[in-house]
Amino acid sequence: MDYKFSDKVSKLQASAIREILKFTSDPEVISFAAGNPAPEAFPKERIAEISAELLRDDPILALQYSVTEGYTPLRDLLKDWMTEKGCFHKEFDELIITSGGQQANELACKVLLNEGDTLLVESPSFIGSLNAFRSYNVHLKGIEMEDDGINIEKLENALKTEKNIKLLYVIPNFQNPTGKTMSFAKRKAVYELACKYDFIILEDDPYGELRFEGENVPNIKSLDTEGRVIYSSTFSKIISSGFRTGYCSAPAPIIQKMVVCKQVADVHSNMWAQVVSHRFMSTVDREAHFKKLRAIYKEKCDLMCGYIDNEFSKKIRYTKPQGGLFVWCDLPESCDMNEFCRQAVQQYKVAVVPGNSFSIEDGEVSHSFRLNYSTPTNEQIKKGMDILARMTREMLD
Amino acid sequence: MDYKFSDKVSKLQASAIREILKFTSDPEVISFAAGNPAPEAFPKERIAEISAELLRDDPILALQYSVTEGYTPLRDLLKDWMTEKGCFHKEFDELIITSGGQQANELACKVLLNEGDTLLVESPSFIGSLNAFRSYNVHLKGIEMEDDGINIEKLENALKTEKNIKLLYVIPNFQNPTGKTMSFAKRKAVYELACKYDFIILEDDPYGELRFEGENVPNIKSLDTEGRVIYSSTFSKIISSGFRTGYCSAPAPIIQKMVVCKQVADVHSNMWAQVVSHRFMSTVDREAHFKKLRAIYKEKCDLMCGYIDNEFSKKIRYTKPQGGLFVWCDLPESCDMNEFCRQAVQQYKVAVVPGNSFSIEDGEVSHSFRLNYSTPTNEQIKKGMDILARMTREMLD
Numbered sequence: 001m002d003y004k005f006s007d008k009v010s011k012l013q014a015s016a017i018r019e020i021l022k023f024t025s026d027p028e029v030i031s032f033a034a035g036n037p038a039p040e041a042f043p044k045e046r047i048a049e050i051s052a053e054l055l056r057d058d059p060i061l062a063l064q065y066s067v068t069e070g071y072t073p074l075r076d077l078l079k080d081w082m083t084e085k086g087c088f089h090k091e092f093d094e095l096i097i098t099s100g101g102q103q104a105n106e107l108a109c110k111v112l113l114n115e116g117d118t119l120l121v122e123s124p125s126f127i128g129s130l131n132a133f134r135s136y137n138v139h140l141k142g143i144e145m146e147d148d149g150i151n152i153e154k155l156e157n158a159l160k161t162e163k164n165i166k167l168l169y170v171i172p173n174f175q176n177p178t179g180k181t182m183s184f185a186k187r188k189a190v191y192e193l194a195c196k197y198d199f200i201i202l203e204d205d206p207y208g209e210l211r212f213e214g215e216n217v218p219n220i221k222s223l224d225t226e227g228r229v230i231y232s233s234t235f236s237k238i239i240s241s242g243f244r245t246g247y248c249s250a251p252a253p254i255i256q257k258m259v260v261c262k263q264v265a266d267v268h269s270n271m272w273a274q275v276v277s278h279r280f281m282s283t284v285d286r287e288a289h290f291k292k293l294r295a296i297y298k299e300k301c302d303l304m305c306g307y308i309d310n311e312f313s314k315k316i317r318y319t320k321p322q323g324g325l326f327v328w329c330d331l332p333e334s335c336d337m338n339e340f341c342r343q344a345v346q347q348y349k350v351a352v353v354p355g356n357s358f359s360i361e362d363g364e365v366s367h368s369f370r371l372n373y374s375t376p377t378n379e380q381i382k383k384g385m386d387i388l389a390r391m392t393r394e395m396l397d
Numbered sequence: 398m399d400y401k402f403s404d405k406v407s408k409l410q411a412s413a414i415r416e417i418l419k420f421t422s423d424p425e426v427i428s429f430a431a432g433n434p435a436p437e438a439f440p441k442e443r444i445a446e447i448s449a450e451l452l453r454d455d456p457i458l459a460l461q462y463s464v465t466e467g468y469t470p471l472r473d474l475l476k477d478w479m480t481e482k483g484c485f486h487k488e489f490d491e492l493i494i495t496s497g498g499q500q501a502n503e504l505a506c507k508v509l510l511n512e513g514d515t516l517l518v519e520s521p522s523f524i525g526s527l528n529a530f531r532s533y534n535v536h537l538k539g540i541e542m543e544d545d546g547i548n549i550e551k552l553e554n555a556l557k558t559e560k561n562i563k564l565l566y567v568i569p570n571f572q573n574p575t576g577k578t579m580s581f582a583k584r585k586a587v588y589e590l591a592c593k594y595d596f597i598i599l600e601d602d603p604y605g606e607l608r609f610e611g612e613n614v615p616n617i618k619s620l621d622t623e624g625r626v627i628y629s630s631t632f633s634k635i636i637s638s639g640f641r642t643g644y645c646s647a648p649a650p651i652i653q654k655m656v657v658c659k660q661v662a663d664v665h666s667n668m669w670a671q672v673v674s675h676r677f678m679s680t681v682d683r684e685a686h687f688k689k690l691r692a693i694y695k696e697k698c699d700l701m702c703g704y705i706d707n708e709f710s711k712k713i714r715y716t717k718p719q720g721g722l723f724v725w726c727d728l729p730e731s732c733d734m735n736e737f738c739r740q741a742v743q744q745y746k747v748a749v750v751p752g753n754s755f756s757i758e759d760g761e762v763s764h765s766f767r768l769n770y771s772t773p774t775n776e777q778i779k780k781g782m783d784i785l786a787r788m789t790r791e792m793l794d
Contacts, residue, residue: 001624003650004563006511014465014657035462042460048452055445063439063637065432099496099641099663106662110532114403115512132661135507166401227398240460242668244496253400260411264529265503266496270667271639 008137015127023345030384033351034375037237041293050279062272068263070097074278078247086222087231094255096248099269101206104232104248106132108202111257113138113166120168124358126176142360147319149182152189159197167200174207174324177358177370184217191223205233209290211323212298227251235277243273300373303381311389313396325374331367350384405534412524420742427781430748431772434634438690447676459669465660467494471675475644483619484628491652496666498603501629501645503529505599508654509563510535517565519547521755523573539757544716546579549586556594564597571604571721574755574767581614588620602630606687608720609695624648632674640670697770700778708786710793722771728764747781
């Protein structure tokens with residue numbers, strides 16, 4: 001039979017990263033291509049304890065249907081925590097539990113945009129969100145990323161020339177894929193443009209707690225006086241990614257529509273994970289837990305960046321991340337990036353992600369590749385980075 | 398701020414049942430309005446055992462990211478089980494794990510239909526699915542339900558007159574809300590019409606294992622020689638609804654598109670629940686487990702229907718269900734159904750769901766209400782049905 005698919009999904013492709021990940025099933029391949037948290041970062045003993053108590057004392061809470069908005073004690077805890085962080089404004093915000101941060105971003109697009117409306121995104125940006133937006137047939141317009149975040153001039157230019165702009169999607173902290181952080185000045189400028197040009201900002205912050213260097217920068221949501229910012233985050237990087245438990249704070253009318261759309265998407269998120277997350281967050285010494293995670297990622301990041309600083313060809317440019325999971329490397333323009341990535345995995349058995357996987361438009365040229373330091377072991381980082389270093393010197397010097 | 402929402406969600410309302418459920422937070426109200434499995438039906442001790450083993454021996458499997466398609470051992474188990482049931486055709490089908498049966502139904506609509514396309518549904522039908530379809534701005538056309546399922550003549554009539562029909566949504570076993578089962582003759586007729594008029598059937602089967610009376614009727618999917626049937630089901634009623642673990646078998650090209658759309662929706666379903674479901678299903682004596690569930694629901698159904706048979710006004714018509722969770726009662730046309738339901742909950746403190754909650758079109762007149770027997774205790778069924786019986790006699794006789 002010849003199947004006819006809807007216009008919105010007929011051209012939609014699975015994440016290109018999956019093509020790379022195919023090679024990584026070869027046990028000889030060292031993968032810097034994934035984006036998984038370090039296995040040692042999961043608080044597995046405490047999760048096992050909490051789960052055992054829950055399933056012994058209150059199993060029906062974990063096993064029965066619940067409300068779409070999310071487990072009330074978890075929502076209340078998050079409202080308090082987000083208020084402390086400036087990311088929940090009691091006067092006008094509400095909060096919903098989502099099935100991972102991914103769902104929050106998809107729901108925001110579904111709720112606000114019609115097919116053909118324009119959604120502005122950082123270029124490059126997170127493939128998962130880009131594909132979520134594409135699956136609603138919206139028009140994506142990429143705005144260049146600089147070392148301190150989105151190019152404000154080009155953003156304003158797009159606001160003046162593009163039509164039907166409803167939403168700007170940004171990852172201000174340790175962006176995926178570039179690892180770059182938006183400066184406070186730019187966050188203010190972005191918010192001011194939202195007020196001036198009347199659009200909504202979707203601020204995705206999955207890595208916010210993973211700052212291991214530099215000063216904390218207030219979230220854009222903390223500047224939100226007009227109710228223009230949707231803030232989404234997740235427990236994926238601080239408790240467990242297998243939980244698929246995220247959350248989203250936004251003006252109440254937006255959350256109300258997201259609740260209706262979540263109800264038809266999956267009724268509610270897995271209850272066991274919601275209750276375990278609540279009990280973990282309300283009993284753990286949060287700062288001590290985050291400090292432990294930051295130490296894990298700082299060590300891995302330092303290890304990886306040491307190789308770039310000392311062993312890579314000097315023709316490779318990069319910005320050292322202050323947190324998160326990723327490093328973004330720029331090859332010289334003379335170098336064929338796709339060929340570099342292909343050789344790395346096929347000949348040298350080291351997998352990296354070609355930069356054009358994160359491109360906004362088809363056929364855009366990228367000279368960059370993404371490295372991930374959270375998933376590999378330190379031994380794998382040493383071995384893989386040593387190979388990549390030699391490769392860069394041989395190809396570029 | 399005045400928020401502008403997308404056309405597809407601006408008119409979308411939360412399930413009307415939620416309005417009824419508000420009253421049920423009053424502890425004095427006996428609720429026949431929910432659709433939750435009986436708490437005693439959850440295999441909670443076995444789930445606790447499996448979970449403890451998993452989090453002790455293999456925690457990272459439960460806590461780390463995984464693939465969108467679902468946990469491979471669970472998919473393999475389901476492919477085998479569905480093959481036995483005739484609901485998986487190795488030659489052309491694939492299978493995906495979804496976040497509850499709800500997600501399968503939403504993905505099927507997203508993948509196949511453009512805004513304005515027509516989706517045929519039984520009338521009345523399950524509000525959750527209807528709203529999922531509405532959230533993609535598709536045109537819903539209801540086809541009358543009879544005691545043995547959808548009216549075939551009216552279905553063919555619609556196929557001749559409606560334009561751009563892509564999908565027919567049916568719940569052949571113990572339909573929600575009517576509790577009715579489609580006869581085998583009608584299942585064959587529906588499939589033949591799909592071949593003749595070239596559309597896809599979405600067969601939703603959340604209650605299939607809960608047959609406590611009568612002979613099993615083969616699923617429509619078992620008749621599928623041309624690759625025209627999407628079959629979706631869930632562990633919600635046989636293991637746990639809080640898990641949000643469902644599954645869907647369909648021709649491989651459709652599953653491929655559903656995988657892409659699920660990836661952008663929630664990346665993958667909660668891993669702990671997937672692994673626990675797999676270990677439960679592969680170690681339990683399935684038939685003994687299902688037999689136990691069927692006995693629970695048969696007892697509750699018999700108890701409830703005994704009151705309708707013996708105590709209700711004879712002016713109330715109903716069809717005794719052979720499985721599932723719901724009984725559908727028709728009031729005489731002279732009776733104002735909404736007023737009946739309002740009085741039941743406000744004056745007599747018994748909550749039932751007004752039939753028009755399941756209507757396809759706005760303003761459709763319904764003379765029915767839905768009763769649920771799975772959620773209340775036997776004591777609550779006795780007390781609540783005694784009250785409703787008196788009410789029907791007083792109002793109708």
